[in-house]
Amino acid sequence: MKTILLHGWLVKVFIVLLWGIAIAMRLTMHDDTRDNLLFTLIAFSNFLLYLMVAMRLPLLTHNKMAVLLPDYSQKLKKVLLLVFGVSLLPTLLVLPDVVTWLAFISISILAILIFVAMIYQPIYQIFIWLLILMPLPMAMLDISLNKGILFTTLAWLLPLIIWFAYVLLNKLVNYRGNHKHISKIIATMNVSMGNTLSIQDSIPFANRTKLAQWWGNSHFNYYRKLINDATNSSQKLSNRKLIEISCQSANSFGVNAYVIWSVGITLLCVLALVIDESYHHLFTPMVTLIPALIIGTGSITLFQIIQCKKSYLARLAILPRFKQHNSFSRAFLGYVFYNQAILYCFIAMLLAVTAKIFGHINVTVYLNSVLILLVYCLVTISMMLLTWRAAQNYCNPVVWLMIIGFIGTIVFTTHMATSGMVLLVYNGIFQWILIASLLLLSFSVFRQLTDK
Amino acid sequence: MEQFIISPSSGIPIYKQLYSQIERMVLNGYFSVDQRLPSVRQVASDLDVNPMTVSKAYGLLEERGYLTRLRGKGMVVTARDDEVLQQEKLTMLDEMIKELLAQAKQMGISDDKVVQMINRNVANKQDETVGKE
Amino acid sequence: MTCIVNVKGLTKSYKNQSVLKGLSWEIEPGDVVGLLGKNGAGKSTLLKSLLNISDIDSGEISIFGEQYNQLSSKNKARIGYVPQENDEISWLSVNDLINFRKQFYSTWSDEKVTELISRWEIDATKKIAELSPGQVQRVLIILALAPMPDLLIFDEPAASLDPAGRRDFLKEILTLVSDENITVIFSTHITSDLERIANKVAILDRGKICYFNGLDVTKESVVQLIVHCKKEQDITIPYLLRGKVHSQGQYGVVSQLDQVWLAEMKEQAVEVTINPMGLEDIFLELTA
Numbered sequence: 001m002k003t004i005l006l007h008g009w010l011v012k013v014f015i016v017l018l019w020g021i022a023i024a025m026r027l028t029m030h031d032d033t034r035d036n037l038l039f040t041l042i043a044f045s046n047f048l049l050y051l052m053v054a055m056r057l058p059l060l061t062h063n064k065m066a067v068l069l070p071d072y073s074q075k076l077k078k079v080l081l082l083v084f085g086v087s088l089l090p091t092l093l094v095l096p097d098v099v100t101w102l103a104f105i106s107i108s109i110l111a112i113l114i115f116v117a118m119i120y121q122p123i124y125q126i127f128i129w130l131l132i133l134m135p136l137p138m139a140m141l142d143i144s145l146n147k148g149i150l151f152t153t154l155a156w157l158l159p160l161i162i163w164f165a166y167v168l169l170n171k172l173v174n175y176r177g178n179h180k181h182i183s184k185i186i187a188t189m190n191v192s193m194g195n196t197l198s199i200q201d202s203i204p205f206a207n208r209t210k211l212a213q214w215w216g217n218s219h220f221n222y223y224r225k226l227i228n229d230a231t232n233s234s235q236k237l238s239n240r241k242l243i244e245i246s247c248q249s250a251n252s253f254g255v256n257a258y259v260i261w262s263v264g265i266t267l268l269c270v271l272a273l274v275i276d277e278s279y280h281h282l283f284t285p286m287v288t289l290i291p292a293l294i295i296g297t298g299s300i301t302l303f304q305i306i307q308c309k310k311s312y313l314a315r316l317a318i319l320p321r322f323k324q325h326n327s328f329s330r331a332f333l334g335y336v337f338y339n340q341a342i343l344y345c346f347i348a349m350l351l352a353v354t355a356k357i358f359g360h361i362n363v364t365v366y367l368n369s370v371l372i373l374l375v376y377c378l379v380t381i382s383m384m385l386l387t388w389r390a391a392q393n394y395c396n397p398v399v400w401l402m403i404i405g406f407i408g409t410i411v412f413t414t415h416m417a418t419s420g421m422v423l424l425v426y427n428g429i430f431q432w433i434l435i436a437s438l439l440l441l442s443f444s445v446f447r448q449l450t451d452k
Numbered sequence: 453m454e455q456f457i458i459s460p461s462s463g464i465p466i467y468k469q470l471y472s473q474i475e476r477m478v479l480n481g482y483f484s485v486d487q488r489l490p491s492v493r494q495v496a497s498d499l500d501v502n503p504m505t506v507s508k509a510y511g512l513l514e515e516r517g518y519l520t521r522l523r524g525k526g527m528v529v530t531a532r533d534d535e536v537l538q539q540e541k542l543t544m545l546d547e548m549i550k551e552l553l554a555q556a557k558q559m560g561i562s563d564d565k566v567v568q569m570i571n572r573n574v575a576n577k578q579d580e581t582v583g584k585e
Numbered sequence: 586m587t588c589i590v591n592v593k594g595l596t597k598s599y600k601n602q603s604v605l606k607g608l609s610w611e612i613e614p615g616d617v618v619g620l621l622g623k624n625g626a627g628k629s630t631l632l633k634s635l636l637n638i639s640d641i642d643s644g645e646i647s648i649f650g651e652q653y654n655q656l657s658s659k660n661k662a663r664i665g666y667v668p669q670e671n672d673e674i675s676w677l678s679v680n681d682l683i684n685f686r687k688q689f690y691s692t693w694s695d696e697k698v699t700e701l702i703s704r705w706e707i708d709a710t711k712k713i714a715e716l717s718p719g720q721v722q723r724v725l726i727i728l729a730l731a732p733m734p735d736l737l738i739f740d741e742p743a744a745s746l747d748p749a750g751r752r753d754f755l756k757e758i759l760t761l762v763s764d765e766n767i768t769v770i771f772s773t774h775i776t777s778d779l780e781r782i783a784n785k786v787a788i789l790d791r792g793k794i795c796y797f798n799g800l801d802v803t804k805e806s807v808v809q810l811i812v813h814c815k816k817e818q819d820i821t822i823p824y825l826l827r828g829k830v831h832s833q834g835q836y837g838v839v840s841q842l843d844q845v846w847l848a849e850m851k852e853q854a855v856e857v858t859i860n861p862m863g864l865e866d867i868f869l870e871l872t873a
Binding site: 460461462463464465466467468492493496497499500501502503504505508554557558 | 617752755756759760762763776777780781782783784800801804805808856858860861862863864865866867
C-alpha cells in the first residue's frame with residue numbers, strides 16, 4: 001500500500017530534499033527569520049506529500065478487490081496513520097516552540113482533510129479559492145489576524161481536530177460512494193504523467209459534467225465553423241490550419257479559454273478600479289498566480305496533445321497536399337510557433353494590464369518577467385520539438401521537466417521582482433542564457449526540417 | 453498413455469464415453485484380467501477432464517462387475533468365468549445389432565434386407581478364407 | 586447440507602433495467618459450477634453481487650454461512666476472485682502487485698506464484714500496462730490462486746486466453762480440484778471449457794437461474810426426441826421445450842426424459858428415437 005501511495009521517485013526525492021534543507025537550516029541558521037522559513041519549508045513539503053497521497057488514495061479506497069481482501073480497511077488505516085506519523089517527524093524541527101508545533105499539526109490535519117475532500121468531492125475545491133480570497137474580506141471587514149492568537153487557538157483545538165479527523169478516517173477507509181467521479185480520478189491516476197490530459201478525451205461525452213460538455217462543444221464549434229467555411233468557399237484551409245484542427249482536444253487551450261481568462265481578468269481589473277487602492281496589494285497573489293497558471297497549462301497541454309496525436313499526424317503527413325518536401329514539417333512548426341506565440345503575447349499583455357492597474361510590478365520588473373518567460377517559452381518549444389522527433393518515448397520525464405522548469409521560472413521571477421534588479425537585457429549571464437535558448441531552438445527547428 | 457479418446461462436446465456424457473470404451477477394452481482383451489487401470493487422477497489429467505467424471509465411470513464399471521477396487525492398487529480388471537464373459541459379450545453385440553436395425557429402419561431398409569446383407573457378408577468372408585488356403 | 590453459497594430472492598437493476606429478478610441459487614462444497622448465460626444476461630453482475638463488489642437491491646446472500654456483506658477476515662481469505670475486466674493499477678509492476686496482495690493473506694503461497702509465473706512466462710518486472718490482455722488475465726488468475734482459496738470465482742476467465750493458455754488454465758483448475766476439496770464457480774459463454782471441468786451447469790436467463798443441474802444429468806435428460814407416429818395418434822410429449830409435427834411423426838426437444846411416458850410409448854408400439862445433444866445446443870434450447 002505504501003508503494004502505491006508514495007509511488008514515483010521524483011516527488012519523493014523532492015520532498016526528502018526539502019526536509020534535508022529544513023534540517024540543515026535548523027542546524028546552521030540562528031537569526032529571527034529562521035522559524036518562519038522553517039515553517040514555510042516544512043509546510044510546503046508536507047502539503048506536497050499530503051496532496052500526492054490524497055490523489056493516490058482513490059486507487060486504494062475504490063479498488064474493486066477492497067471488499068474481498070481480508071482486513072483491507074484496517075491495513076489501509078494503519079498505512080495512512082504511518083505516513084502521517086512519518087510526515088510529522090520533520091515538524092519536530094519547529095520545537096521547542098510547543099504552541100507552534102501543535103498548531104502546525106492542526107494545520108496539517110486540516111490541510112489533509114481539505115485535500116482529501118477536494119479529491120473525493122470536487123465541490124470542496126471551493127476551499128482553495130476561499131483561502132486565496134480570504135485576505136480580501138478580512139481587510140474589508142477590518143479583522144486583523146494575530147498570528148499568536150490564531151496559533152494558540154489551533155493548538156488548543158488540536159484534540160477536537162484529531163477526533164474529527166479520526167472519525168472521518170474511519171469513514172474514508174470504507175468509503176465506496178461517488179463512483180462516477182472517482183473512476184475519472186482513477187483513470188487519470190492510472191496513466192503516466194505524459195497522458196493525463198489526453199485520457200480525459202476518452203471519457204464518454206455523456207459522462208462529463210455539464211460544464212465540461214459545454215466547454216468541449218464551444219471549443220470544437222469554432223473549428224467546425226472553420227471547416228464548414230472552408231468547404232463552402234473555394235478557399236482551401238492552409239496547411240497550418242489543418243494541423244491546428246487535427247491537434248484539438250477537449251482540453252486544448254483554445255479560443256474560449258482566452259475569452260474566459262480575458263473576461264475574468266477584466267472583471268478583476270474593474271473590481272480593482274472600483275474599490276479603494278489600498279486593498280490592491282491583496283490581489284497580488286491572484287494576479288501573479290493567473291498568468292503563471294495560463295502559461296503552465298498552455299504549454300504543457302500543447303505538448304501532451306501533439307504527443308498523443310502523433311500517429312494521427314503521421315497519417316496526415318502522407319496526404320497529397322503535403323507531398324512537397326518539408327511542407328508538413330514547416331506547417332507543423334508553424335502551428336507550434338503560432339500557438340505558443342499567441343499564448344506568450346497574451347501573457348505579456350495580461351501582465352502589462354495588471355501591472356498598470358495593480359501596480360504590483362514596475363516597468364523594469366515587467367520587462368524582466370517578460371524576458372524570463374520568453375526564455376521559458378523558447379526552451380519548452382525546443383523540448384517539444386526534440387521530443388517529437390525522438391524515436392523513444394520521453395514523454396513522462398519531459399512533462400516533469402517542464403513542470404519543474406516552470407516552477408523554477410516562477411520562483412526565479414518572484415525572487416527577482418522582490419529584489420529589484422536592473423534590466424536583465426544588460427545582464428551578461430542572461431544574455432548568454434537567451435542566446436543558448438535561441439541556439440537550442442534553432443537546433444531543434446533544424447532537426448525538424450532535416451532528416452526523414 | 454493416452455489410451456482413451458473422448459469428445460467433450462458430444463451429447464454423450466464423458467463418463468458414459470469412458471465407460472463404454474473401457475467396457476469394450478475389457479471385453480476385447482485389451483485390458484487383461486488383473487491388469488491395473490491408470491489412476492483416476494492420471495486419466496483426468498491426460499484427458500483434461502474433471503476427476504469426478506473419471507471416478508464416476510470407474511464406479512459404474514465396478515458396479516457392473518468389470519473392475520474391482522483393490523486397496524493400495526487402484527482398479528484392476530475382475531477375473532470372471534468365461535461363461536459370464538461370453539454373456540457380456542453377447543449382450544454388447546445384441547445392443548449393437550439393435551442399433552443397426554434402428555438405423556436401417558430410419559433409412560427405410562427392412563429387417564429382412566439387413567439379415568440378407570449379414571448373410572452375404574458372412575459368405576464373402578468364408579470365401580476369402582477359403583481362397584487364402 | 587451446508588452450502589458454500591446460498592442466494593435467495595436476489596434482485597438487482599441498473600437504472601430502469603432490471604437484471605436479476607429474484608434469483609435463488611445454492612452451491613455445495615466441491616462443486617465445479619459453470620455459469621452459462623447470453624451476453625448481458627447478468628453473469629458478471631451476479632458474481633459481483635455474491636462478493637459484495639456491486640450493490641444489490643434486495644435478497645439474501647450467504648457465503649460460508651455468513652452474510653455476504655459481513656464476511657469475517659478468515660472467510661474473506663478463503664475466496665479467490667478473477668474479475669472479467671482488469672482494473673488493477675496499471676503502473677504497478679507485476680511484482681509490486683503481487684506484494685500488494687500478499688500482505689493480506691496468511692495462507693499466501695510463494696511457491697505457487699513462482700511456479701505459475703515461470704510456467705506462464707510472465708515477466709514480473711513489467712508493468713501491468715505493458716502486458717498483453719492474455720498475460721494480464723494470467724496474472725489475475727495467479728493472484729486469485731496464490732492465497733490457496735477454498736472458493737474460486739472466475740468471471741470469464743478464459744476470454745482473452747489463447748487455446749493453449751485456456752487448456753493450461755483448465756488443467757491448473759483441475760489439479761486444484763482433485764488435490765483439495767475446493768469449490769469453483771466460473772462464468773463463460775464458451776461451452777467447451779465447461780464440458781471438460783464442470784460437474785454442474787447453471788444457466789442464467791431472464792434474471793433467474795433457469796436451470797441448474799449436474800452436467801451428466803443434463804446431457805442425459807435434455808435430448809432430442811423423434812416420435813415415429815401418425816398424425817391422428819395425437820401424442821403429447823412431456824417436458825417439451827420446442828416441438829414440430831411432421832407427416833411421419835413428431836420432433837421435439839425435452840428438458841427432461843420421462844421414463845414412464847417412454848414405457849407407455851413402448852406399450853403402444855410407438856417408436857421413439859433419442860438423440861443426445863451437445864452442451865452448446867442444450868444451452869441454446871434452454872434459453873430460446
